[in-house]
Amino acid sequence: MQVPNDKKAHTRQVGIDDVAVGMFVEDIITDQGGLFVEQNMKIGSQQQIDSLKKRGIKAVRINTQKGMDAKSDAGADATGEGKEAEVNYDTELAKAVIIHKEGIIKVGEVLKTIRNGRNFSLVMVRNVAESIVESIIRNRDALVSLCQIKDNDNYTYTHSLNVAILIVAVANSLKYPADRLVEIGMGGLLHDIGKMRVPESILNKPGRLTDTEFAMMKRHPEFGVESILDQRGIADITKKVVLQHHERYNGKGYPFGIKGERIHEVGLISAIADVYDALTSERVYKAALTPQKALAMIFRNSDKEYSNKIVEQFTRLMGIYPVGSFVKLTTGEMGVVVRMDREALLAPSVLILFDRMGNRLKEPHTMESLNRQAGKPGEVHKIEMSLNPAAFNIDVGEYIVNNSLILNK
């Protein structure tokens, strides 16, 4: 089948085993060659991939302009100028672990101060935001990879920090200047401060909220802005993050129900960062989703609840198997993704925790970039699926941090 030249530049063939959520499939390839798919489709779920496999499809042609590539270029696609990281991932990770740990403590102090009705330290908030921005400018992946570290007992603190990190990382890939990134990051850190005015009995209620309780909860973005209004030196863009993180692209959000471009771009970014971290966290009323399921859910709502442009930036940034994903390989071994390879998103480094028979290893070992690993003759190490680590009693955060310690010994 002939593919027009202008189309060829952005399309490439991918084997069915390498198809992932976020890709845009234009053609399906059969033994007889290419066959146009009647409706070009974005892969939004594993079920869609399974259905292609069941139909005997061996390969597809993807459009890398309309969707994700197996080789990510986050940050380069917005302007076409790819930028080398100033510091490599392993080196930055050691610093990022400290920024993450201290960040949670400082955010905790700020939120507790507000809960007690006192003025919080804006300097402290700015310092945390600056350390996030500096880390992400040095290396865009290290601090982001730590967002998979969850602390259920300190959910609000960890969540606020993770949201700030994710917002800054996306805004950085959209080429916001550093001083703006700090203001945006401060918004991320403060985005839920309005919840400090909502009674804890409502915040931590395991069951469904009543209409009155929900109405109270939905006012937290406004309460948040009110709480920081009298603080001097708060930028408008910081307030936009706080006020608009629950607005939705289709107008079905709150508190104002504004839609589309009426929502500031940082509001659109905040919405995705907030929901991704919430979905991948365990709460009293729900289990944590795997990063892949959370990304798929966001992808399905692209151009509905979330801006298509921001969803694409976000999925490129996170990759296919973000650090902290718990995965099963085609060999049966299972482990935690400890390093992403932007040149080969389907072949990250995995710390193997379970052998082929499913036995827990006494001494885990790292399998660097999977497709370069030799296995038994004719065997390929590939990721077969992602799994819920809680079902295997695995705390992925522990392994991410330990890995950084091993790397920097």
Ligand SMILES: [Fe+2]
């Ligand atoms: Fe919120």
